[in-house]
Amino acid sequence: MSSCRLVCLVALLFVLVACHEGEQAVAPVPRPPGTPAYGDAIVVGSIGEPSTLLPLLASDSASRDVTGEIYNGLVRYDKNLKLEGDLAERWEISRDGLTITFHLRRGVKWHDGQPFTSRDVLYTYRITIDPKTPTAYADNFKQVKLAEAPDPYTFRVTYAKPFAPALESWGVEILPAHLLEGKDITRSELARRPVGTGPYRFKEWIAGQKLVLESNHDYYEGRPYIDRYVYRIIPDTATMYMELKAGGVDMMGLTPVQYQRQTISREFLSRFNKYRYPASAYTYLGYNLRHPLFSDRRVRQALTSAINKDEIVQGVLFGMGQVAHGPYKPGTWPYNPNVKDFTYNPDRARALLADAGWREKNSDGILIKDGKPFSFTILTNQGNNERLKSALIIQQRLRAVGIEVKIRTVEWASFLKNFIDKGDFQAVILGWTIGQDPDLFDVWHSSKTGPRELNFVGYKNPEMDRLIEQGRGTFDLGERRRCYYRIQEILAEDQPYTFLYVPDALPVVSARFRGIEPAPAGIMYNFIKWYVPKGEQLY
Amino acid sequence: MLYYLAKRLLLMIPLLIGITIITFGVIHLAPGEPVEMQVAMNPKVSAEARERLRKFYELDKPLHVQYGKWVGRLVRLDFGRSFAPDGRPVIAKIRERLPVTISLNMIVLILEFALAIPIGVMAATHRDGPLDRWTTVFVFLGFATPLFWLSLILMYLFGVRLGVLPISGLHSLGYEAHGIWWQIADLAKHLVIPISVATFGSLAGLSRYMRTGMIEVLGQDYITTARAKGLSERVVIYRHALRNALLPAITILGLSVPGLIGGSVIFESIFAIPGMGKLFMDGVMARDYPLVMGVLVIGAVLTLVGNLLADLAYAVADPRIRHGRERAL
Numbered sequence: 001m002s003s004c005r006l007v008c009l010v011a012l013l014f015v016l017v018a019c020h021e022g023e024q025a026v027a028p029v030p031r032p033p034g035t036p037a038y039g040d041a042i043v044v045g046s047i048g049e050p051s052t053l054l055p056l057l058a059s060d061s062a063s064r065d066v067t068g069e070i071y072n073g074l075v076r077y078d079k080n081l082k083l084e085g086d087l088a089e090r091w092e093i094s095r096d097g098l099t100i101t102f103h104l105r106r107g108v109k110w111h112d113g114q115p116f117t118s119r120d121v122l123y124t125y126r127i128t129i130d131p132k133t134p135t136a137y138a139d140n141f142k143q144v145k146l147a148e149a150p151d152p153y154t155f156r157v158t159y160a161k162p163f164a165p166a167l168e169s170w171g172v173e174i175l176p177a178h179l180l181e182g183k184d185i186t187r188s189e190l191a192r193r194p195v196g197t198g199p200y201r202f203k204e205w206i207a208g209q210k211l212v213l214e215s216n217h218d219y220y221e222g223r224p225y226i227d228r229y230v231y232r233i234i235p236d237t238a239t240m241y242m243e244l245k246a247g248g249v250d251m252m253g254l255t256p257v258q259y260q261r262q263t264i265s266r267e268f269l270s271r272f273n274k275y276r277y278p279a280s281a282y283t284y285l286g287y288n289l290r291h292p293l294f295s296d297r298r299v300r301q302a303l304t305s306a307i308n309k310d311e312i313v314q315g316v317l318f319g320m321g322q323v324a325h326g327p328y329k330p331g332t333w334p335y336n337p338n339v340k341d342f343t344y345n346p347d348r349a350r351a352l353l354a355d356a357g358w359r360e361k362n363s364d365g366i367l368i369k370d371g372k373p374f375s376f377t378i379l380t381n382q383g384n385n386e387r388l389k390s391a392l393i394i395q396q397r398l399r400a401v402g403i404e405v406k407i408r409t410v411e412w413a414s415f416l417k418n419f420i421d422k423g424d425f426q427a428v429i430l431g432w433t434i435g436q437d438p439d440l441f442d443v444w445h446s447s448k449t450g451p452r453e454l455n456f457v458g459y460k461n462p463e464m465d466r467l468i469e470q471g472r473g474t475f476d477l478g479e480r481r482r483c484y485y486r487i488q489e490i491l492a493e494d495q496p497y498t499f500l501y502v503p504d505a506l507p508v509v510s511a512r513f514r515g516i517e518p519a520p521a522g523i524m525y526n527f528i529k530w531y532v533p534k535g536e537q538l539y
Numbered sequence: 540m541l542y543y544l545a546k547r548l549l550l551m552i553p554l555l556i557g558i559t560i561i562t563f564g565v566i567h568l569a570p571g572e573p574v575e576m577q578v579a580m581n582p583k584v585s586a587e588a589r590e591r592l593r594k595f596y597e598l599d600k601p602l603h604v605q606y607g608k609w610v611g612r613l614v615r616l617d618f619g620r621s622f623a624p625d626g627r628p629v630i631a632k633i634r635e636r637l638p639v640t641i642s643l644n645m646i647v648l649i650l651e652f653a654l655a656i657p658i659g660v661m662a663a664t665h666r667d668g669p670l671d672r673w674t675t676v677f678v679f680l681g682f683a684t685p686l687f688w689l690s691l692i693l694m695y696l697f698g699v700r701l702g703v704l705p706i707s708g709l710h711s712l713g714y715e716a717h718g719i720w721w722q723i724a725d726l727a728k729h730l731v732i733p734i735s736v737a738t739f740g741s742l743a744g745l746s747r748y749m750r751t752g753m754i755e756v757l758g759q760d761y762i763t764t765a766r767a768k769g770l771s772e773r774v775v776i777y778r779h780a781l782r783n784a785l786l787p788a789i790t791i792l793g794l795s796v797p798g799l800i801g802g803s804v805i806f807e808s809i810f811a812i813p814g815m816g817k818l819f820m821d822g823v824m825a826r827d828y829p830l831v832m833g834v835l836v837i838g839a840v841l842t843l844v845g846n847l848l849a850d851l852a853y854a855v856a857d858p859r860i861r862h863g864r865e866r867a868l
Contacts, residue, residue: 052625058624063624134591134595134624192627208818210708235811235817248705248708539713
């Protein structure tokens with residue numbers, strides 16, 4: 001893994017040097033929109049290969065990228081991240097919040113021509129909760145007390161108590177019952193040759209090289225303009241970037257340095273469009289709250305005050321991201337814009353530390369208390385350069401207030417097994433993805449502090465527990481928002497993590513594709529409306 | 540000779556058992572479990588779901604039971620199913636990667652021998668002359684250059700700047716629509732950079748062996764005799780000296796056999812070539828036990844076979860060994 005990182009580093013260096021000739025930051029004239037036309041293909045670069053095309057069994061992003069084009073759920077998020085009907089035309093939630101009735105879209109067909117009905121939804125529900133199915137996604141459906149399909153176009157679920165994330169959970173991909181019922185899903189052909197209801201149907205998969213989808217002319221929202229979707233597997237990012245420049249790839253995600261430095265020439269900008277929006281993820285420095293060093297809240301507040309988050313965003317992300325103050329994405333409805341945690345202020349950090357009893361310094365300038373120096377290790381997983389760089393910047397800032405930080409990177413599997421699961425760590429730099437539903441139960445509730453559970457820092461706060469339960473127990477958006485606003489205030493005060501940053505997603509797409517409209521949901525939400533004018537079609 | 544062969548084959552059985560134990564032990568000693576990689580740090584996964592997955596992969600059984608089951612399948616040549624979410628048979632995964640890796644490695648091996656042997660011989664016959672010096676510099680340059688770096692430079696030069704060669708992968712998009720000759724030419728174009736780079740990097744070892752072997756042989760009495768007989772220099776070098784100097788090359792060839800199925804992760808990643816190296820590396824990172832053990836066992840068996848073949852070829856090529864051994868047996 002370390003050799004891989006070296007590869008990337010040197011490759012980056014080389015690309016940096018090689019591309020520096022004649023770079024000017026002049027925006028080219030945008031191409032005229034042209035008229036929408038069917039045809040052409042898009043080649044998407046990916047560093048990973050999908051593992052399986054049965055979404056129920058997949059947990060990697062490559063698989064999800066592809067299955068997202070092949071299958072539909074009952075609901076989905078629209079461009080503004082609001083839930084809208086997908087295979088369900090509309091739905092009703094009973095007044096007590098316990099029953100959701102979905103009215104399914106009529107006339108939707110599976111790629112093999114069979115009609116889509118409530119039987120498929122019921123099957124998807126049953127196979128997901130079947131104890132024999134090795135899926136990671138059964139938990140939300142476990143809350144369901146009763147699922148029934150009174151007629152082919154109605155599907156009704158009843159919960160034991162109101163459960164706000166329930167609606168979102170029906171966004172899971174619906175599987176074809178007529179092809180899977182009564183069969184062992186783990187050995188199904190559909191993992192390699194999927195049949196869905198989505199805008200693209202499966203064509204071929206050449207292992208380790210590419211996966212090809214072609215447009216579904218009978219798609220219920222209309223035929224997509226682009227005829228083929230080619231998913232090319234290129235494990236090395238430097239290679240992928242060169243393929244992009246040579247025309248072998250039409251779309252990929254850029255790194256911050258590529259976005260800021262290597263893709264600013266007029267020539268590049270006339271051939272490609274770059275996009276930038278906040279990614280649904282954040283990176284944090286988490287403290288082991290069971291460790292005596294971090295049990296005092298003032299110490300954690302001091303650590304956050306001593307860290308310059310802006311500097312991390314600049315140094316690590318080249319400014320392609322924003323400072324994080326809590327677990328939500330800025331601009332989304334649960335995000336509380338009034339919460340600002342401790343800004344960079346080393347003097348306040350020193351005062352807080354002195355309050356907590358860290359007054360004297362030893363000959364190296366490290367704070368001591370009861371004869372012990374303030375020294376701890378930040379662990380992070382190997383192969384994530386951004387996290388390592390953040391750790392280095394933090395190390396230097398904490399040294400300035402008299403705290404010694406050591407940095408250690410460990411391969412992911414042993415990182416989890418030897419350190420996280422055993423609670424044998426002091427501080428970690430890791431990241432979470434930010435779900436569309438703001439429920440925080442798994443990461444912050446005190447009942448999730450057991451071994452191998454996600455509240456691994458051991459955060460326990462009764463008020464927090466109450467707010468989390470209240471927030472997931474109602475469908476009332478106003479009430480939920482109040483809960484989550486308060487939660488962000490509590491976290492900002494308690495500082496169980498130092499929230500570091502929300503990076504930007506930086507996709508780049510060949511300029512021959514038109515109809516791309518960036519929105520809070522990113523750019524892929526209207527993929528079926530993308531088109532290439534007749535004269536510019538390549539494939 | 541037959542007795543020798545039988546004995547060697549029988550000796551391979553305990554070796555193979557040892558290999559399976561070590562393979563199984565090593566991968567299970569590595570921290571982390573396959574399930575971890577799929578579910579850890581995923582907010583949607585409960586402890587119950589994790590147990591369900593462990594049970595599905597039979598990781599809840601004691602180690603010796605797991606080993607017994609695995610070896611039981613292995614003797615029936617069943618490598619089991621991968622722990623990756625696709626759950627495909629390990630052998631299917633290996634089969635789809637193996638041809639690419641073997642063909643590539645074969646081409647590189649052939650080019651390596653075809654180039655390194657003449658280079659070594661020439662260096663020896665022109666010992667300490669400019670030809671010797673320049674070839675030495677050349678092969679060591681190949682040995683010392685980081686290949687991924689060289690690859691990236693060549694990709695940038697020929698792929699992006701000049702646009703004459705494809706950058707990565709094995710085929711162009713839409714190659715299926717063309718005729719067979721076009722397809723072959725397309726494949727060849729894709730292979731120019733990777734094969735050149737790999738060959739360049741492999742020349743040093745063999746050519747140095749050849750040079751040393753040749754110099755040693757050229758100093759032997761029988762070469763002086765041959766020259767004294769008035770044979771032409773060509774006959775002396777290619778008939779009398781070369782055959783004897785080739786012996787170490789046979790050893791190297793034998794040792795190269797297991798290397799044929801092993802690929803380089805970095806190399807395959809850079810060129811987006813779906814080979815064994817990437818498969819194995821991904822398997823290790825995901826703790827895909829059946830896959831990793833499958834690849835290791837196949838590699839170990841091939842090593843044993845390669846060693847055996849090299850020893851046999853040695854005996855055939857060198858009468859001293861052949862006769863010496865028969866006496867000893």
